[in-house]
Amino acid sequence: MAKKLVTLKVNGRTHEKAVEPRTLLVHFLREELNLTGAHIGCETSHCGACTVDIDGHSVKACTHLAVQCEGSDVLTVEGLANAGVLHAVQEGFYKEHGLQCGFCTPGMLVRAYRFLHENPNPTEDEIRHGMSGNLCRCTGYQNIIKAVQYAARQLQQAAVAHKEAA
Amino acid sequence: MNAPTDPTLLERTSALQGMGDSRLRKEDARFIQGKGNYVDDIKMAGMLHMDIVRSPYAHARIRSIDKSEALKIPGVIAVLTADDLKPLKLHWMPTLAGDVAAVLADEKVHFQMQEVAVVIAEDRYAAADGVEAVIVEYEELPVVIDPFEALKPDAPVLREDLAGKTSGAHGPREHHNHIFTWDAGDKDAADAAFAAAPVTVKEHIFYPRVHPCPLETCGCVASFDPIRGELTTYITSQAPHVVRTVVSLLSGIPESKVRIISPDIGGGFGNKVGIYPGYVCAIVSSIVLGKPVKWVEDRIENISSTAFARDYHMDGELAATADGKITGLRVNVVADHGAFDACADPTKFPAGLFHIVSGSYDIPAAHASVKGVYTNKAPGGVAYRCSFRVTEAVYLIERMVDVLAQKLNIDKAEIRERNFIRKEQFPYTSAFGFEYDSGDYHTALHKVLNACDYKGLREEQAAKRADPNCPTLMGIGLVSFTEVVGAGPSKMCDILGVGMFDSCEIRVHPTGSALARMGTITQGQGHQTTYAQIIATELGIPSEVIQVEEGDTSTAPYGLGTYGSRSTPVAGAAIAMAARKIHAKARKIAAHLLEVNENDLDWEIDRFNVKGDPTKHKTMKDIAWSAYNNVPAGLEPGLEAVHYYDPPNFTFPFGIYLCVVDIDRGTGETKVRRFYALDDCGTRINPMIIEGQIHGGLTEGYAVAMGQQMPFDAQGNLLGNTLMDYFLPTAVETPHWETDHTVTPSPHHPIGAKGVAESPHVGSIPTFTSAVVDAFAHLGVTNMTMPHNAYRVWQQLKASGVAL
Numbered sequence: 001m002a003k004k005l006v007t008l009k010v011n012g013r014t015h016e017k018a019v020e021p022r023t024l025l026v027h028f029l030r031e032e033l034n035l036t037g038a039h040i041g042c043e044t045s046h047c048g049a050c051t052v053d054i055d056g057h058s059v060k061a062c063t064h065l066a067v068q069c070e071g072s073d074v075l076t077v078e079g080l081a082n083a084g085v086l087h088a089v090q091e092g093f094y095k096e097h098g099l100q101c102g103f104c105t106p107g108m109l110v111r112a113y114r115f116l117h118e119n120p121n122p123t124e125d126e127i128r129h130g131m132s133g134n135l136c137r138c139t140g141y142q143n144i145i146k147a148v149q150y151a152a153r154q155l156q157q158a159a160v161a162h163k164e165a166a
Numbered sequence: 167m168n169a170p171t172d173p174t175l176l177e178r179t180s181a182l183q184g185m186g187d188s189r190l191r192k193e194d195a196r197f198i199q200g201k202g203n204y205v206d207d208i209k210m211a212g213m214l215h216m217d218i219v220r221s222p223y224a225h226a227r228i229r230s231i232d233k234s235e236a237l238k239i240p241g242v243i244a245v246l247t248a249d250d251l252k253p254l255k256l257h258w259m260p261t262l263a264g265d266v267a268a269v270l271a272d273e274k275v276h277f278q279m280q281e282v283a284v285v286i287a288e289d290r291y292a293a294a295d296g297v298e299a300v301i302v303e304y305e306e307l308p309v310v311i312d313p314f315e316a317l318k319p320d321a322p323v324l325r326e327d328l329a330g331k332t333s334g335a336h337g338p339r340e341h342h343n344h345i346f347t348w349d350a351g352d353k354d355a356a357d358a359a360f361a362a363a364p365v366t367v368k369e370h371i372f373y374p375r376v377h378p379c380p381l382e383t384c385g386c387v388a389s390f391d392p393i394r395g396e397l398t399t400y401i402t403s404q405a406p407h408v409v410r411t412v413v414s415l416l417s418g419i420p421e422s423k424v425r426i427i428s429p430d431i432g433g434g435f436g437n438k439v440g441i442y443p444g445y446v447c448a449i450v451s452s453i454v455l456g457k458p459v460k461w462v463e464d465r466i467e468n469i470s471s472t473a474f475a476r477d478y479h480m481d482g483e484l485a486a487t488a489d490g491k492i493t494g495l496r497v498n499v500v501a502d503h504g505a506f507d508a509c510a511d512p513t514k515f516p517a518g519l520f521h522i523v524s525g526s527y528d529i530p531a532a533h534a535s536v537k538g539v540y541t542n543k544a545p546g547g548v549a550y551r552c553s554f555r556v557t558e559a560v561y562l563i564e565r566m567v568d569v570l571a572q573k574l575n576i577d578k579a580e581i582r583e584r585n586f587i588r589k590e591q592f593p594y595t596s597a598f599g600f601e602y603d604s605g606d607y608h609t610a611l612h613k614v615l616n617a618c619d620y621k622g623l624r625e626e627q628a629a630k631r632a633d634p635n636c637p638t639l640m641g642i643g644l645v646s647f648t649e650v651v652g653a654g655p656s657k658m659c660d661i662l663g664v665g666m667f668d669s670c671e672i673r674v675h676p677t678g679s680a681l682a683r684m685g686t687i688t689q690g691q692g693h694q695t696t697y698a699q700i701i702a703t704e705l706g707i708p709s710e711v712i713q714v715e716e717g718d719t720s721t722a723p724y725g726l727g728t729y730g731s732r733s734t735p736v737a738g739a740a741i742a743m744a745a746r747k748i749h750a751k752a753r754k755i756a757a758h759l760l761e762v763n764e765n766d767l768d769w770e771i772d773r774f775n776v777k778g779d780p781t782k783h784k785t786m787k788d789i790a791w792s793a794y795n796n797v798p799a800g801l802e803p804g805l806e807a808v809h810y811y812d813p814p815n816f817t818f819p820f821g822i823y824l825c826v827v828d829i830d831r832g833t834g835e836t837k838v839r840r841f842y843a844l845d846d847c848g849t850r851i852n853p854m855i856i857e858g859q860i861h862g863g864l865t866e867g868y869a870v871a872m873g874q875q876m877p878f879d880a881q882g883n884l885l886g887n888t889l890m891d892y893f894l895p896t897a898v899e900t901p902h903w904e905t906d907h908t909v910t911p912s913p914h915h916p917i918g919a920k921g922v923a924e925s926p927h928v929g930s931i932p933t934f935t936s937a938v939v940d941a942f943a944h945l946g947v948t949n950m951t952m953p954h955n956a957y958r959v960w961q962q963l964k965a966s967g968v969a970l
Contacts, residue, residue: 036207037200041381042465046889049381077200090198094190097858101690102197103381103432109198132896137381137433138690140861141897
């Protein structure tokens with residue numbers, strides 16, 4: 001099949017690759033870029049294990065073509081930590097025991113990252129709805145909710161500190 | 167000399183992060199940074215991809231398979247069918263249950279989505295193209311979906327390969343679609359109890375077919391090195407050592423040249439115990455082609471063809487006195503095993519440990535009979551987050567006790583209290599012969615009833631029932647379950663002849679860190695964290711410097727794996743015993759260093775003190791160093807031990823669960839208002855992880871009770887095999903969980919631990935049903951079949967005349 005050139009930014013780095021037009025974004029990330037954090041759990045957009053962030057939106061990479069990302073800015077779980085410092089959502093999942101087998105975790109984290117941009121001070125009910133596109137078979141979600149609440153607190157404190165510093 | 171600056175004993179204890187500490191998980195660092203290493207993450211040079219051609223029919227004869235178009239597709243390397251496997255005698259394989267299963271369909275398909283051919287290609291897209299291009303001609307045959315239909319004299323013969331075989335692995339076969347009949351207990355005694363009983367109740371209880379559905383599907387990467395004659399396979403397996411033995415037996419490659427690695431596993435829940443055709447085909451393809459071959463199934467394949475759970479049609483009967491004391495139990499089960507008997511049970515138990523069905527109750531006479539039947543459905547019958555068939559057993563007895571309570575108009579808490587095995591009766595031998603190790607059911611029940619104000623809930627319910635305008639029906643579910651886990655004593659339990667022990671090897675390094683290797687494999691349970699905690703407490707080495715490795719058959723000692731809540735009861739015991747061997751040697755070295763007799767030493771947290779003078783001591787860290795340069799004469803250097811633990815008995819965790827539901831009389835929607843779970847798993851290693859396991863198990867139980875089901879039409883089409891149809895609850899539907907505990911250690915386990923992760927699944931499912939049925943109990947309803955989704959509950963509202 002004829003390949004098509006696609007240029008996109010992933011975790012801040014620009015990649016230019018020739019891909020089959022039918023290549024799914026999740027396969028592109030995992031197999032072309034060796035970013036295996038995003039997982040494949042259902043191929044039907046239901047489980048959210050493949051969730052990545054594209055231009056400020058949570059997207060399920062198993063039902064998105066790589067060529068649709070031409071010119072896009074993509075963030076995956078591998079891009080959440082900054083210079084070895086964990087992002088607040090990563091710290092929250094660790095501290096609150098928000099993961100067990102770890103398979104859903106990358107999608108959960110990337111979704112939580114975007115959700116807390118959308119709603120920095122969510123109620124428990126808002127978290128349950130905001131995270132409902134991501135399935136977890138292990139945790140029963142209760143600690144995932146605590147993890148998101150933990151991250152929300154950390155991010156708010158950081159924002160206040162940033163404001164005061166400014 | 168150290169006294170003034172010595173840390174307190176408490177600080178020294180907490181520095182170890184040993185048993186009882188809610189230590190954060192060691193495995194998390196890689197998972198939260200996208201650095202897990204699951205099977206599909208593995209890449210090898212020259213790796214090929216395999217995909218599977220599957221049958222659209224549930225029962226059909228294969229007329230022909232045409233590979234030619236597939237082989238023309240760019241990137242397709244090979245197409246294999248049963249005919250290609252026949253010369254290797256690999257077109258059929260033995261199952262764990264003593265039957266055989268087709269690897270690739272041999273002349274006939276027995277269920278929809280059965281494996282018919284495999285395509286190997288350079289990448290997964292080309293393999294998928296190849297699958298589309300393989301042309302298979304089928305001749306449809308009559309389909310049998312219902313196990314009762316399957317047993318009729320004129321039912322179609324499903325397993326032609328078994329023609330004329332009047333006995334199977336578990337005794338005589340009565341019919342061409344009959345697999346086995348298995349009996350437990352004393353039929354005469356049970357019949358006598360029923361004949362003499364003033365009160366009897368009977369109920370037909372169906373436990374639908376469900377699927378464990380871990381978020382990661384099954385798959386493997388097989389790599390055969392033709393020069394060295396070595397096979398390495400990364401595989402989604404809960405039991406890698408058993409896989410190695412089976413692969414060696416099937417392939418003829420010596421076990422020493424087969425390396426099976428279970429890397430990170432994205433959830434198992436029983437789905438990853440069996441050996442699937444995809445694994446066998448990938449391994450064969452790698453051997454034939456001399457290149458690594460990856461196979462990862464998709465979700466539809468996972469739900470359609472890999473191991474299901476339950477599908478038990480159960481008739482339960484209780485005999486009792488007029489005041490509700492149970493005197494007898496009878497159970498008859500028709501078990502739908504699908505096309506091949508591929509249950510994952512200890513070999514001698516074709517219905518697993520179903521005979522725990524007398525539950526938490528002192529029942530003097532009991533009998534159970536289970537009949538296994540072939541149908542045109544996928545094989546399986548695994549323990550979905552439970553010990554073998556324990557979920558079915560607990561569901562049945564808990565439902566039956568509710569039914570009896572209703573008949574006698576006795577409160578469901580009261581009837582349980584009257585029938586519980588009393589604390590002083592332990593160890594207690596049940597009518598089925600299990601020796602329950604320990605329990606205190608009354609204390610646990612009272613704790614839950616008080617915590618939830620059970621009396622107040624019943625008053626609220628009575629008031630609501632009295633109000634005809636109340637928009638909801640309120641139901642209260644109560645369950646008091648006992649599990650049997652930790653399979654198991656090798657005198658009773660084996661898999662393919664290998665006893666169900668487990669193992670641990672510990673090495674303490676010169677600088678005082680340690681490495682432990684285990685025969686189990688974590689799939690989210692957090693073994694790397696909790697196992698280290700056991701060693702920390704036993705040896706006084708901080709958890710932080712204890713590395714736990716599992717899953718690689720080339721490095722780990724032989725073990726039977728992780729399922730049936732056996733890791734803590736069996737492997738956890740192996741750890742403690744291996745550690746105690748090291749401890750005994752360390753004592754000798756300490757005595758040598760301190761120039762005292764061994765008996766003059768006291769162990770204290772992380773060191774040996776000279777009796778009466780703790781200023782003279784040697785820490786485990788000191789001893790570790792000495793073990794490599796200064797040991798007493800006659801003692802080998804080094805500080806290592808291996809222990810293979812064959813448990814003397816099973817363990818019997820228990821719990822009391824209470825659930826309150828409000829059912830919308832207009833829509834049939836069930837809102838779980840409260841769910842309170844008290845678990846007793848004996849000694850608690852890591853309370854944080856226990857709570858997490860309980861949350862997860864309760865959520866899986868909620869899924870089963872309220873929405874999971876695998877529906878088939880008359881042609882054997884599975885009508886719900888994607889996550890569009892198959893219910894996995896999201897954060898929105900999932901209730902809020904409250905947890906509690908009592909601690910009744912197991913007297914026969916080295917650290918008193920019983921296992922916990924499956925209790926919440928086993929215990930919660932009947933609790934939900936108990937609550938939903940309770941909402942209708944005043945209307946004479948005694949049973950409702952799962953799943954209790956809104957439509958089905960609404961149908962009951964209509965039938966009972968209370969729909970709004």
